[in-house]
Amino acid sequence: MSTVVTCGTGTASQRQPTEHVYYSSTKSLCKTCKQAVDAKIQFSGGAVYFDKFCRDHGHQRVLVASSVEWYLDALSFIAPHTPPRGEIHAVRSGCPFDCGPCASHQQKVYMPVVPITSACNLDCPICYTVNKNEGAHQLSEREFAAILGHLRAQNDELDIINFTGGEPTMHPELPKLLRMASEAGIRRLTVSTNGLKLRSEAYVRELAAVDARIVLSLDTFDPEVDQRMLGANTVRAKLEALELLEKHDVTTTLLPAIAAGLNDKDLGKLFDLMMRKPNIVSLELHTLTFTGQGGAGFDRTARITTPDLHRLLEEHTGGAIAARDFVPSPLAHPHCYSICYLLALDGGGVVPFARFMGREKLFELLGDSLYIQPREPVEEALRTAMDELWADPDRLPESEALLRTLKRLLREMFPPGKPLPMAQRQKIAERATKAIYIHSHMDEESFDVARVMKCSIGVPEVDGSNIPTCSYNVLYRENDARFADPDMLERMGRTEPHPLLAPAPAPPANRRSLPILKVPS
Structure with missing residues (x-):
């Protein structure tokens, strides 16, 4: 206990000891205005928290890891970085407002994530991005060729690319774009999809012919949980898609977004499904993130962190898999991946x-x-x-x-x-x-510029720029008129562009509109 003298009064008061341990600090974002704020990294009750203050929106505190032991263990793994090549943006406003990359960015892109369409046939309550069906953006072959050209110039070797959206299977030329990437020398062509279109065997056969790899968003086996998280009952459709993927020997990854108290109970079943199916080679677990058209308004009690998933896997396997069997990725910040x-x-x-x-x-x-x-x-x-x-x-x-x-x-x-x-x-x-890959995405509450600076997953553009995915999802996508539906932005309370980010150009007129589809139960 220490004595504090209050300024202007000369009155002494006793300052009580804190219940937390101050560890360090970083730069984060205000959860409301998304302006940069300082974040104290505090250890309390065996967990790790960010403690922040915005002068306009007050004090904020968020859980970033349920285990101090894991948090420090991950930081003990140190690897050199490989800086990005190509045009580098000058630092004007400071991280994360100069992405492209800027001169502060430490790591090259090892996996480009290309959003080829703004259209999606679901409107998920957990969606961490912003989509647009009215006047949907569809990446053209010419634009994709330009992106591939920049990626080849920026990398001596590029072994993987990820196609996303929206929902990438709603792009009418997805198979052709996959072939273009293959012809450019990229071996692993991954498609992140909700799988609804994969109930068509002809379409699965077409994707198999170009050796596409499917990353299937399978969150739960419980229809009620599915309805709450995805706004639809997609379980049967996705299991049908999995049968066709196995039939045609399509290499598959299961990707659930894990929410505490909802589908965390499904983790064991998802693990068992991966182990049973020879074509399912990996399980990529995403911790739920509270940003985007759905996630920003989702119940915060669903927040879960990497050590929680370690514990659930250890319990399910009876210790056959434990936290010490995981390591970070040397190509990213140690708190981004656990592998x-x-x-x-x-x-x-x-x-x-x-x-x-x-x-x-x-x-x-x-x-x-x-x-x-x-x-x-x-x-x-x-x-x-x-x-x-x-x-x-x-x-x-x-x-x-x-x-x-x-x-x-x-x-x-x-x-x-x-x-x-x-x-x-x-x-x-x-x-x-x-x-098993645990990928801890960030939102405006858990945002950490130290992690963004070493991000190796980027969203490439036709001009050669490349934005780290968490910066893209939290800040840049909602300022891009090609992807951001005004109604979605209004639902999120984002009616004005961020003052530090210049909005991207509006899309050409006369784009075809694509409706949200109802999924048969």
């Missing part, structure tokens, strides 16, 4: 990579791509793991099965004297492993 790779053992069962090769080696293998690539460093790491298991077989109870599986996998991926093409090696690797 676990699992090796499927011959004869059944899985073992996390971190247990047989160590967390540091797993972190190292993620250093050249967001997803592990079966290149020579992987071969070396697996052979080293085998040597260590031979030397100390009692280190893991699964050692014998691990050795058999690793020996077979190395023989198939790296046959002596017969190097396989990368795509073939990738296919073998993905059928022998499963991956």
